[in-house]
Ligand SMILES: [Zn+2]
Ligand SMILES: [Zn+2]
């Protein structure tokens with residue numbers, strides 16, 4: 571950087587294939603951030619070399635919150651102190667009140683494990699957790715525990731597809747080797763469970779998943795923990811708060827295997843209370859497939875560049891849930907249950 575004005579700085583970087591944008595007369599090199607841009611990499615590519623001051627004030631294509639400006643501040647490359655002065659008058663850097671970033675986030679010590687610091691946040695926890703920062707975080711002191719708290723996305727199909735196939739096979743064997751016909755009495759109707767009945771039962775299990783997804787996300791993950799009960803604050807943070815605090819952390823997005831196993835066992839047990847075992851198994855397979863689709867969709871709409879209108883719309887919807895309307899838009903793999911429960915985020919097409 572030679573202090574020869576931002577235009578040459580910009581030109582040099584663009585020539586090297588860097589992804590730069592201009593905001594309020596300053597140059598930002600966002601190459602390293604592009605993949606994590608919640609609105610999608612394609613928008614940054616579309617505005618490469620251009621002034622984004624206006625579009626970042628607009629609601630469209632997506633609103634930019636204080637967190638966005640806080641992240642952006644890190645990528646400024648035309649250092650004012652090096653240049654001394656500018657031809658175009660005073661550079662208007664992003665005012666401190668305009669953004670929220672790790673530098674202004676002094677409530678926690680980012681160099682230390684976060685879990686043990688959560689209870690001390692008290693009344694400030696709930697607002698803090700909804701102010702996202704672009705970083706990865708450490709939850710626990712012990713490496714062993716820390717390893718299990720993270721999970722790359724591909725672990726979801728690697729672990730759960732074989733479990734679903736195994737359970738489907740068990741279900742089929744249970745039905746076909748049963749000495750007597752397997753009977754089920756939902757709502758007083760007597761049904762004989764045949765291998766063909768597995769199809770509608772799996773489908774029904776999948777529908778039940780979509781309801782679970784909504785219910786868990788809305789009432790468990792987004793319950794507001796009272797600051798007088800530190801254990802509930804910690805639970806909130808580990809279940810979902812961490813994903814809202816660091817939404818760009820790739821290893822803290824899908825469910826880690828250990829908590830997913832606990833949820834799966836509870837759901838299978840619950841089905842087993844209400845239905846004969848083969849029926850519970852078939853429904854569980856459907857629910858598990860629904861979960862796999864959900865978690866992969868969640869990862870994809872965060873980090874992928876959707877090329878169908880449906881997924882682009884889901885991405886915009888979920889970005890709004892993260893950055894603007896945390897009390898709306900609980901459907902992630904579909905918006906379906908947001909309609910009957912009245913939690914649809916308006917104006918997302
Ligand atoms: Zn954006
Ligand atoms: Zn959420």
Ligand SMILES: [Zn+2]
Nearest residue numbers: 813872888892
């Ligand atoms: Zn998310």
